[in-house]
Amino acid sequence: MSLWRKEKSIIYALHPEKIPASGARLTYTFGLGGIAVLASLITLLTGVALTFYYVPTPSDAHNSILLIQDVVSFGALMRGLHYWGAQWMVVAVTLHLARVVFTGGYRPPREFNWLIGVALLVITLVWDFTGYVLRWDDGAYWAFLVGTNLLREIPAFGETIYRAIVGDVQIGANALLRFYGWHIFGLTVAGVFGVVYHLWRLRKDGGISRPLLDENETREFISRDELFFREFILSALISAALVFLTLIFPAPIGVVANLDAGVTDVRAPWIFLWVQNLLRVIPPLWAGIIAPMFVLALIIALPFLDRRGPGRAIWFARERWKPQVILAVIALVLIVLSVVEAVR
Amino acid sequence: MNADKRGLIISAFVCVGLRPNKFCAQVLVVNKSFWLFIAGLGLLLAVLATLWNESHQPWREWIARYNSQNDVTPVQIEIRTLVPTQTGKPELCVTCHVGIEDISASHPAETFGCIVCHGGEPLALDPNRAHATMRGGRNPSVLDVATQSCGQPNCHGGYADPEQNHVDRVLKSVQATYAGGIAHVRFSFGAQKSPTALFGNRAVSDATQVLPDKALRALEMFPTNPVSGTVDAKMVACLNGGCHLWTTPAKPQMYSYRSAGCAACHYVYADDGLYRGKDATIAKSNPGHGVTHQLTTAIPFLQCNHCHNRGNYDLRTMQFDLRDDLPPLARPISEQMPPEGRRLIEYYQPIGDFTKCEIELNCVDCHTAQEAMGDGHIYGSKKEAQYIQCQTCHGTRTSKPQVATIKDANELALRQARINGHSDFLKVGDQVMATARGELLWSIKQIAPNKFVQMDKVSGKMYNVPLVQGSKCTQNGQDQTSDYCHECHKIVR
Amino acid sequence: MKLTRRDFLTNLGFGSFLVASGALAAMLARFLTPNVVTPAPGPVEIGSPDEYAVGSLTHIENARAYLGRDERGFYAIIAICTHLGCTPRLDADEFVCPCHGSRFTRDGKVISAPATRALDRAFVGRNANGKLFVDRSRRVSGDYRLLA
Numbered sequence: 001m002s003l004w005r006k007e008k009s010i011i012y013a014l015h016p017e018k019i020p021a022s023g024a025r026l027t028y029t030f031g032l033g034g035i036a037v038l039a040s041l042i043t044l045l046t047g048v049a050l051t052f053y054y055v056p057t058p059s060d061a062h063n064s065i066l067l068i069q070d071v072v073s074f075g076a077l078m079r080g081l082h083y084w085g086a087q088w089m090v091v092a093v094t095l096h097l098a099r100v101v102f103t104g105g106y107r108p109p110r111e112f113n114w115l116i117g118v119a120l121l122v123i124t125l126v127w128d129f130t131g132y133v134l135r136w137d138d139g140a141y142w143a144f145l146v147g148t149n150l151l152r153e154i155p156a157f158g159e160t161i162y163r164a165i166v167g168d169v170q171i172g173a174n175a176l177l178r179f180y181g182w183h184i185f186g187l188t189v190a191g192v193f194g195v196v197y198h199l200w201r202l203r204k205d206g207g208i209s210r211p212l213l214d215e216n217e218t219r220e221f222i223s224r225d226e227l228f229f230r231e232f233i234l235s236a237l238i239s240a241a242l243v244f245l246t247l248i249f250p251a252p253i254g255v256v257a258n259l260d261a262g263v264t265d266v267r268a269p270w271i272f273l274w275v276q277n278l279l280r281v282i283p284p285l286w287a288g289i290i291a292p293m294f295v296l297a298l299i300i301a302l303p304f305l306d307r308r309g310p311g312r313a314i315w316f317a318r319e320r321w322k323p324q325v326i327l328a329v330i331a332l333v334l335i336v337l338s339v340v341e342a343v344r
Numbered sequence: 345m346n347a348d349k350r351g352l353i354i355s356a357f358v359c360v361g362l363r364p365n366k367f368c369a370q371v372l373v374v375n376k377s378f379w380l381f382i383a384g385l386g387l388l389l390a391v392l393a394t395l396w397n398e399s400h401q402p403w404r405e406w407i408a409r410y411n412s413q414n415d416v417t418p419v420q421i422e423i424r425t426l427v428p429t430q431t432g433k434p435e436l437c438v439t440c441h442v443g444i445e446d447i448s449a450s451h452p453a454e455t456f457g458c459i460v461c462h463g464g465e466p467l468a469l470d471p472n473r474a475h476a477t478m479r480g481g482r483n484p485s486v487l488d489v490a491t492q493s494c495g496q497p498n499c500h501g502g503y504a505d506p507e508q509n510h511v512d513r514v515l516k517s518v519q520a521t522y523a524g525g526i527a528h529v530r531f532s533f534g535a536q537k538s539p540t541a542l543f544g545n546r547a548v549s550d551a552t553q554v555l556p557d558k559a560l561r562a563l564e565m566f567p568t569n570p571v572s573g574t575v576d577a578k579m580v581a582c583l584n585g586g587c588h589l590w591t592t593p594a595k596p597q598m599y600s601y602r603s604a605g606c607a608a609c610h611y612v613y614a615d616d617g618l619y620r621g622k623d624a625t626i627a628k629s630n631p632g633h634g635v636t637h638q639l640t641t642a643i644p645f646l647q648c649n650h651c652h653n654r655g656n657y658d659l660r661t662m663q664f665d666l667r668d669d670l671p672p673l674a675r676p677i678s679e680q681m682p683p684e685g686r687r688l689i690e691y692y693q694p695i696g697d698f699t700k701c702e703i704e705l706n707c708v709d710c711h712t713a714q715e716a717m718g719d720g721h722i723y724g725s726k727k728e729a730q731y732i733q734c735q736t737c738h739g740t741r742t743s744k745p746q747v748a749t750i751k752d753a754n755e756l757a758l759r760q761a762r763i764n765g766h767s768d769f770l771k772v773g774d775q776v777m778a779t780a781r782g783e784l785l786w787s788i789k790q791i792a793p794n795k796f797v798q799m800d801k802v803s804g805k806m807y808n809v810p811l812v813q814g815s816k817c818t819q820n821g822q823d824q825t826s827d828y829c830h831e832c833h834k835i836v837r
Numbered sequence: 838m839k840l841t842r843r844d845f846l847t848n849l850g851f852g853s854f855l856v857a858s859g860a861l862a863a864m865l866a867r868f869l870t871p872n873v874v875t876p877a878p879g880p881v882e883i884g885s886p887d888e889y890a891v892g893s894l895t896h897i898e899n900a901r902a903y904l905g906r907d908e909r910g911f912y913a914i915i916a917i918c919t920h921l922g923c924t925p926r927l928d929a930d931e932f933v934c935p936c937h938g939s940r941f942t943r944d945g946k947v948i949s950a951p952a953t954r955a956l957d958r959a960f961v962g963r964n965a966n967g968k969l970f971v972d973r974s975r976r977v978s979g980d981y982r983l984l985a
Contacts, residue, residue: 049868063467070401070469071423071436073867077394229376236383236854243390247397255476256465377846384853391860427876434873467873 014199015227016207021220023208023313024227031234032099036092037195038235042242043085044192047184049078054134056180058173061136062256069253080246086128088242090271093124097299101327104312104320105209106303113201114303120194122296123187125271130183132269136176141257142266144171144179146279150288211313274337295330302326403469406440410624416443423469428457435459435466437474443622445637450763461493485606487520487546487590494606506720507756510713514589514606516548517718517729522588523563524725526579532659533575541724543567545583545590550722558728559721578662585664587651599670601632602650609716610639612647641708641764642802646691648707653693669694688835697834699734706802710737713760714783734829736779737788737796738812740821745811747790748778757786769799877974885968886911886985894927894943900971902959903927905943910982913959913971914945920952932956945979955979 006012022028053072055064068075097117100106106114133144148166152158167174202208213219268276278287302323316324404421411418424439437458438444446452447461459466463479480486484493495501495511503509518524521544531539544563555561566583570576586593592604601617602608614620617631626633655666671690688703701710708716715730723729739745750758750772761770766787770776775790788798788809796809812824819828881900889895894905894914901924903914916924916932923936931948932941940948945956960975961983969983 049865052869063465066465066468066473067873070473071467071872073870073872074394074398074864075868077398077864078868229379233379233383236387240383240386240390243394247393253473375843377843377850380850381846381853382850384850384857387857388853391857391864394864395860423872425873425876429879434876436873 011228012224015224016203018221018223019207019227020210021222023210024222024230028103028313028315029099029208030095031230032092032096034231034234035238036089036096037199038238039085039089039092040191040195042239043082043089044188046078046082046085047188050082051184054180056134056176058136058176058257061134061176062253065135065137065253069250076250077243077246080249080251081242082131083251084242084245084249086131088238090124090128093121097121098327098331101302101323103209103315104317106323107209107312110202110205110209111303113198113205115300116194116198116201118296118300120191120198121299123191123194127183127187127191128271129269130179130187133176133179134183135253136257137254138257139254139267141171141259143268143272144175146266146268146276147272147288148175150284153283153285154289155285209313268341270338270342273341274334277337277341295334298326298330401469402471403439406625407442410442410622413622413624416622419443426453426457428453428460429455430460431457433459433466436469437462437464437466439469440471440625441623443624445621445623447637448639449765451639460496463493480605483603483605483607483611485603485611487515487605490514490605509720510717511606513718513720515546516550516720516722517716518723518726519608519716519718520589521545521548521563521722522583523560523723524727525587526566526583527724529579529582529659529662530575535575539724544722545588548722550720552721556719556721558723560724561722563722575662582662582664587664596632597666598631599654600650602647603634607634607639608651609643609647610641612638612640612644613650615646615650641760643706643708644802645687645706649691653691656693667693697830699830699833700835701807703835705798705800705807708801709787709798712779712783712785714781719781731780733824734826735812735824737777737785737798737809740824741812741817741819742821744794744813745796746778746780747775748782748784750774750776750784755784757784761786764801766799766801766804879974880962880970880972882964882968882970886963889969896927897971900959900973902971902973904961904969904971906985907982910984911961911969912982913961913973915957915959915973915976917957918952919954919956925956 050068053064053068053075055061065079068079070076072078100114100117129143129147132140133147134140148162148171151162151165154161163169165178167178210219267273275288275292278291281287282291305326306320306322403423407419407421410416411421419442422439423436424442425434425436426438427434435457438453441458447456451461457466458464461479461484463477463484465474465477468474478484479493480489484490490511491501495509500508500510501512506513514520521541523541523544526543527536527539527541530536530543536542541560542564543566545566547563547565549562550559566579567576568580570580584591584594586596586604589605589608592602592608593600596602596617598617599615601613601615603611603613611634613633614635617633619626619628619633619635621636623637626637654670655664657663658665688698692698692703710732711730712732715732718729735743735745737745750770753772755772757776758767758770758772761767764787770786770789777785777788777790777796779785787801788796790796794811794813796811798807798809799805800807812819817832819832878900881897883897883900883904889904889906889911891906891908894903896916897904897913900913901916903916905912905914914932918925918934918936918939920934920937920939923934925932925934925939925941927943930943932943932945934940934952937951939950939952941952941956942948945958947953947955958977958979958981960972960977960981962970962972963983964970
């Protein structure tokens with residue numbers, strides 16, 4: 001087997017020679033970053049498959065999804081994996097962020113990688129939202145309408161930004177085509193670049209964060225082979241779980257969008273339920289633009305609010321209480337707002 | 345045991361919902377071969393489950409069920425695409441509805457497809473998704489949506505000639521407004537001072553400048569939430585119960601199964617309401633379906649009987665009392681459809697008098713399109729809408745029935761004959777009978793001077809039409825409305 | 838050779854993984870094979886018989902065909918080159934394919950390569966109302982004629 005040389009394979013090259021065992025502990029990272037990458041790969045591959053049937057025009061978008069869902073062989077599987085892969089990605093990215101905060105993984109020299117990570121979170125959310133819009137069913141259409149109209153609330157530049165994003169003075173064929181372009185191409189380029197940069201920077205910053213050594217303690221390592229083996233097992237199990245999830249809960253698709261008919265129940269995608277809740281009580285500019293921007297700014301600032309003291313790579317280290325409490329409060333507020341909106 | 349292994353075990357136990365203990369830890373010997381086995385097995389099971397799911401799609405089951413019927417030629421289990429020439433867009437409905445009857449010879453599926461009438465999603469195969477956007481649910485001809493289905497422009501609506509806008513006419517007809525019934529009950533109970541109709545099922549108005557005799561300008565919509573205890577409140581239940589074209593009977597039972605809207609008349613139901621066609625998705629044992637998925641203008645009297653002749657309203661109790669003398673239902677369709685000889689006894693109200701033509705012909709042989717579907721004007725009761733009398737066809741002692749000549753190939757009477765499947769009965773130049781309002785009776789033609797034949801629109805049977813003139817009848821010409829004729833010509837039971 | 842339990846599990850696990858991967862690849866291939874395709878073109882109505890003189894060869898819009906009429910009757914030549922499917926033009930008294938230069942006679946017989954087979958013939962029929970139609974989805978032999 002001279003064609004295949006393990007040490008020359010791309011998978012081999014992508015993994016570090018060895019990583020500290022304490023950093024590879026499952027209960028330290030829960031593999032969340034890896035799960036996010038796996039979910040994005042599954043979403044990416046199934047997304048490519050879906051482009052062979054999806055038609056990004058108002059008249060055919062919804063029809064083509066019904067075709068994929070019901071008629072194309074294994075179309076429901078592809079779409080289901082795409083949908084659930086995307087949801088897992090959002091969850092994994094968010095939890096990964098929380099893990100990094102609660103274990104202090106953002107500490108120097110990793111602040112810059114934290115920023116890349118936050119950017120990837122934003123990309124993930126926009127990716128998810130643009131994908132939701134492509135369904136062009138009742139729910140998606142109204143979320144699209146509301147989401148884009150929020151842009152108009154931005155003082156002075158609102159209308160310009162709206163047109164730059166929507167490509168028209170109202171949502172329609174142009175907007176759908178643009179969101180399609182962003183979804184399958186623009187965000188994909190940005191996302192893939194971001195992930196590669198994130199991982200490269202991780203290596204440059206000294207690999208996965210780990211606790212400082214006590215005296216007399218020697219560092220244990222796991223080999224590249226061991227790391228890859230664990231990834232392989234976890235990936236296989238998660239992929240299988242995603243398939244079962246897809247079979248039991250098929251990806252949702254509603255009735256075709258109809259601007260004239262109106263709908264009884266308009267619901268934002270679950271990641272933006274909290275915004276929808278705020279929109280009911282405070283002015284759109286504050287609820288839809290300023291509040292999310294404020295949350296984002298807080299998250300970006302977390303590592304810079306706490307730059308001293310020990311507690312690296314230790315869960316819930318008391319010395320780093322400030323960022324942890326801030327994130328916990330943000331999470332609590334968003335979850336409560338979302339749950340209240342979901343059950344109303 | 346080191347921390348890595350512990351992590352893997354913990355995750356394993358979290359997955360199976362157990363708490364780790366020493367025993368379990370020993371069973372789940374942590375080694376690579378074990379995890380490789382679990383991962384491979386997981387993927388394999390996922391693949392097998394997917395394959396099983398793919399081979400058990402609902403549409404496959406429906407085709408299998410179609411094939412399991414004993415009077416069909418089995419078809420391949422595959423997705424069927426119909427591309428109607430009218431739209432040119434593929435429709436997959438016939439995948440599950442394989443074998444469904446063409447709705448009529450005038451509406452072949454290969455030309456019209458399904459979506460143009462029914463709405464729905466052409467490319468969905470999941471029943472819920474495919475049917476979610478259907479027009480009018482199972483019945484696209486319900487009056488709420490009939491203007492978008494049957495009455496859409498260039499079909500049965502949107503023409504300059506109101507005669508061709510059937511749906512618009514039906515919406516104003518007494519069968520839809522039920523104006524007479526409402527007015528009659530309200531007047532009887534003192535809720536209105538005169539028997540002139542004020543309300544209909546829906547508000548309707550007539551913009552014609554000069555109204556014909558007896559026609560009304562407009563009807564208000566009957567109140568949907570009247571004061572409880574009033575006669576109006578009681579009538580709401582009656583109106584929702586299905587005594588007009590807007591609804592079907594609230595509690596359908598044998599003899600009263602029917603559809604709503606246009607289909608109430610044109611979509612024939614058996615007395616037992618059971619489907620007898622080939623579409624396996626329509627339950628054969630579940631009453632409330634037409635005989636087959638077909639529309640017709642050759643409406644048999646039995647279809648009319650699903651509303652008419654079934655019983656009487658009791659004004660005291662505000663209830664509809666069903667007749668108890670209808671025959672039992674458990675009999676084959678052949679006996680349900682043309683029970684020629686037993687018709688008078690089995691179906692017609694015992695209190696009524698009927699002449700020979702009334703028990704031999706079908707209702708639609710005399711009650712014309714304008715009588716049944718209205719003439720485009722609003723009338724306050726059935727009596728004012730109906731105008732065909734015995735003398736329309738038989739004349740009086742002093743006058744012959746009116747006749748008219750078919751002038752060109754596009755004339756309504758010729759088209760009606762063609763749609764009815766009897767284009768060979770009539771040709772340009774023929775003389776047919778005409779009513780007092782100038783409606784041509786295409787099924788009654790003059791074959792020799794003063795000699796008329798009538799074709800039964802349903803059975804195709806031919807009858808001679810005897811004229812009063814020259815007969816032994818001594819009745820004065822002025823007193824020759826139908827009520828008088830029944831005195832002598834009723835059939836004794 | 839004795840198989841240990843460990844080897845057995847490894848082989849089973851790895852085997853399952855390979856089978857599952859193969860099945861997933863097959864599913865993807867099946868996914869890419871469409872279940873709804875463009876339907877075969879239906880009959881195209883082309884007017885009444887007397888619009889076409891004996892000896893004429895007329896291009897039929899929307900049907901990708903030429904309607905010919907000779908002493909024996911009507912026939913339709915499908916304007917799809919038998920080489921690789923381009924549309925040959927009727928140039929003077931020859932069909933010339935613009936893609937690779939195949940040439941055919943007025944009857945559709947090959948004059949010069951790369952095509953090796955005569956142009957196909959489509960069914961010509963008459964409607965109930967007396968109009969002619971061409972049905973490209975029904976191929977007929979070169980001898981076929983609709984009697985005038």
